[in-house]
Amino acid sequence: xxxxxxxxxxxxxxxxxxxxxxxxxxxxxxxxxxxxxxxxxxxxxxxxxxxxxxxxxxxxxxxxxxxxxxxxxxxxxxxxxxxxxxxxxxxxxxxxxxxxxxxxxxxxxxxxxxxxxxxxxxxxxxxxxxxxxxxxxxxxxxxxxxxxxxxxxxxxxxxxxxxxxxxxxxxxxxxxxxxxxxxxxxxxxxxxxxxxxxxxxxxxxxxxxxxxxxxxxxxxxxxxxxxxxxxxxxxxxxxxxxxxxxxxxxxxxxxxxxxxxxxxxxxxxxxxxxxxxxxxxxxxxxxxxxxxxxxxxxxxxxxxxxxxxxxxxxxxx
Amino acid sequence: xxxxxxxxxxxxxxxxxxxxxxxxxxxxxxxxxxxxxxxxxxxxxxxxxxxxxxxxxxxxxxxxxxxxxxxxxxxxxxxxxxxxxxxxxxxxxxxxxxxxxxxxxxxxxxxxxxxxxxxxxxxxxxxxxxxxxxxxxxxxxxxxxxxxxxxxxxxxxxxxxxxxxxxxxxxxxxxxxxxxxxxxxxxxxxxxxxxxxxxxxxxxxxxxxxxxxxxxxxxxxxxxxxxxxxxxxxxxxxxxxxxxxxxxxxxxxxxxxxxxxxxxxxxxxxxxxxxxxxxxxxxxxxxxxxxxxxxxxxxxxxxxxxxxxxxxxxxxx
Numbered sequence: 188x189x190x191x192x193x194x195x196x197x198x199x200x201x202x203x204x205x206x207x208x209x210x211x212x213x214x215x216x217x218x219x220x221x222x223x224x225x226x227x228x229x230x231x232x233x234x235x236x237x238x239x240x241x242x243x244x245x246x247x248x249x250x251x252x253x254x255x256x257x258x259x260x261x262x263x264x265x266x267x268x269x270x271x272x273x274x275x276x277x278x279x280x281x282x283x284x285x286x287x288x289x290x291x292x293x294x295x296x297x298x299x300x301x302x303x304x305x306x307x308x309x310x311x312x313x314x315x316x317x318x319x320x321x322x323x324x325x326x327x328x329x330x331x332x333x334x335x336x337x338x339x340x341x342x343x344x345x346x347x348x349x350x351x352x353x354x355x356x357x358x359x360x361x362x363x364x365x366x367x368x369x370x371x372x373x374x375x376x377x378x379x380x381x382x383x384x385x386x387x388x389x390x391x392x393x394x395x396x397x398x399x400x401x402x403x404x405x406x407x408x409x410x411x412x413x414x415x416x417x418x419x420x421x422x423x424x425x426x427x428x429x430x431x432x433x434x435x436x437x438x439x440x441x442x443x444x445x446x447x448x449x450x451x452x453x454x455x456x457x458x459x460x461x462x463x464x465x466x467x468x469x470x471x472x473x474x475x476x477x478x479x480x481x482x483x484x485x486x487x488x489x490x491x492x493x494x495x496x497x498x499x500x501x502x503x504x
Numbered sequence: 505x506x507x508x509x510x511x512x513x514x515x516x517x518x519x520x521x522x523x524x525x526x527x528x529x530x531x532x533x534x535x536x537x538x539x540x541x542x543x544x545x546x547x548x549x550x551x552x553x554x555x556x557x558x559x560x561x562x563x564x565x566x567x568x569x570x571x572x573x574x575x576x577x578x579x580x581x582x583x584x585x586x587x588x589x590x591x592x593x594x595x596x597x598x599x600x601x602x603x604x605x606x607x608x609x610x611x612x613x614x615x616x617x618x619x620x621x622x623x624x625x626x627x628x629x630x631x632x633x634x635x636x637x638x639x640x641x642x643x644x645x646x647x648x649x650x651x652x653x654x655x656x657x658x659x660x661x662x663x664x665x666x667x668x669x670x671x672x673x674x675x676x677x678x679x680x681x682x683x684x685x686x687x688x689x690x691x692x693x694x695x696x697x698x699x700x701x702x703x704x705x706x707x708x709x710x711x712x713x714x715x716x717x718x719x720x721x722x723x724x725x726x727x728x729x730x731x732x733x734x735x736x737x738x739x740x741x742x743x744x745x746x747x748x749x750x751x752x753x754x755x756x757x758x759x760x761x762x763x764x765x766x767x768x769x770x771x772x773x774x775x776x777x778x779x780x781x782x783x784x785x786x787x788x789x790x791x792x793x794x795x796x797x798x799x800x801x802x803x804x805x806x807x808x809x810x811x812x813x814x815x816x817x818x819x820x821x
Contacts, residue, residue, distance in 0.1 A: 239569065260598070260599050268599055282552075
């Protein structure tokens with residue numbers, strides 16, 4: 188019997204500590220070559236514009252394989268609908284039976300992205316951050332902040348977005364979050380006053396340049412998840428001591444680091460996969476003055492791990 | 505709200521005449537270039553052996569797109585489970601919302617395959633067949649026979665399979681089907697006494713050769729749905745007056761006709777797509793003595809059409 192698991196049930200099922208643990212194991216599996224992920228399937232629509240991505244695969248030796256469908260239709264908000272949607276399917280790897288359908292409406296993708304940001308901060312960020320800086324004011328801005336609480340005690344935060352009203356709205360929405368949230372006048376102020384920065388925008392132009400960054404800063408960039416997008420100028424990579432990516436294969440194609448490679452600012456050998464960083468403490472920050480970057484484009488193993496965790500955690504309603 | 509539609513509800517929803525009409529329109533759309541179908545996604549497993557195919561796409565201008573997941577795990581019967589399973593997802597093409605999940609357990613794939621066989625017989629078969637010959641004794645053998653009732657009044661049938669007991673079981677299972685079913689001693693007898701033949705086996709060696717076939721016979725071959733499979737020897741194509749395929753693109757790669765092309769028995773120009781045959785009556789049988797073939801490998805537009813039809817026909821339970 189195929190289980191149908193709705194969004195509320197999914198939210199109740201997931202314990203943040205277990206999500207972080209499952210994703211860490213997933214990143215290690217990925218970097219050590221134990222994850223089978225065929226090329227992403229894709230449909231593209233015009234009028235109204237939209238697209239659909241199908242990501243799927245499995246961890247070698249695991250009991251399940253996962254298929255994730257994600258859609259983005261950018262005019263939906265005009266009709267009062269969210270622009271993103273989707274679901275995940277979990278199948279038995281032994282029998283091919285569909286074991287569960289997770290009607291998560293895209294929430295699991297947001298969650299695994301935010302959890303990966305927390306993992307990057309845990310392994311690469313300052314030991315005791317003074318202030319968290321969030322660039323962007325959308326869903327991922329809120330969720331990154333929300334998930335950082337599981338890896339740091341820092342509760343000072345600062346937000347910057349192009350639209351000041353949206354930044355104010357984020358502050359209001361998160362007034363009970365336990366964070367003290369300030370609003371930066373501009374990106375320069377955010378970078379000057381924060382040492383654990385997360386960029387979460389769909390920008391197609393670099394927002395942060397090398398001269399913005401102070402020694403000791405860590406930046407996680409999660410916005411550039413497709414070709415043409417960029418949040419960090421190549422010069423930031425030139426100044427960084429450690430450059431981490433979730434997937435070398437993907438980060439050659441897109442993401443901020445692909446620009447740095449194209450511009451010849453850093454050689455590919457400088458990019459370290461997150462899974463290797465989790466496994467090998469010698470690769471991590473060794474001096475509080477170091478500048479570090481994590482460029483996260485989102486990998487299917489995150490979907491595989493979180494979907495499997497939901498299946499194993501959700502109790503019958 | 506995503507609708508979850510189970511197998512019993514799906515079976516109640518589908519009217520055979522409407523399925524045939526929808527698939528005919530789909531084959532025409534496909535042959536006239538209005539169907540967008542990216543390459544099939546694929547996962548392959550060892551120990552236990554199995555695979556998963558993801559087919560997806562849409563008809564240009566339609567309101568939905570469809571993703572079909574089909575799994576095959578060939579040791580499942582040892583555990584009392586069917587070897588095939590799967591489901592279909594129907595999304596709005598305007599908003600990307602998942603509108604329905606069809607938990608059909610693979611039944612819709614069997615159904616669209618059988619319905620395509622009926623369509624091939626309708627447009628290419630003898631006007632008044634004397635006897636239907638079914639090669640194979642599995643699910644598709646039963647379903648092809650079942651669906652031919654909608655396109656012919658012939659109720660004389662003959663079955664042959666390698667396993668005589670299974671042939672006997674098919675006859676017993678279908679005793680209330682309205683067909684008078686005989687069992688052939690061998691393939692030669694089946695071919696000699698039938699003029700509307702459907703082959704439904706997973707054979708990897710040709711079963712029917714040119715010298716088996718009488719003038720006036722039509723053969724639909726549905727078994728060779730992947731590389732390495734073959735039911736009709738190339739010589740049958742050499743003797744045929746009309747050779748129809750569901751998809752030229754696929755039938756260049758696999759299916760019985762790909763062997764005939766490789767062996768140089770017929771040139772590719774001799775292959776006519778089913779959608780063209782449906783549209784153009786000049787391409788059909790014009791003499792009762794002609795020998796005709798339909799090589800059906802299964803195309804994603806069939807999945808798209810039948811899933812959309814279920815969504816539009818299923819009433820709330």
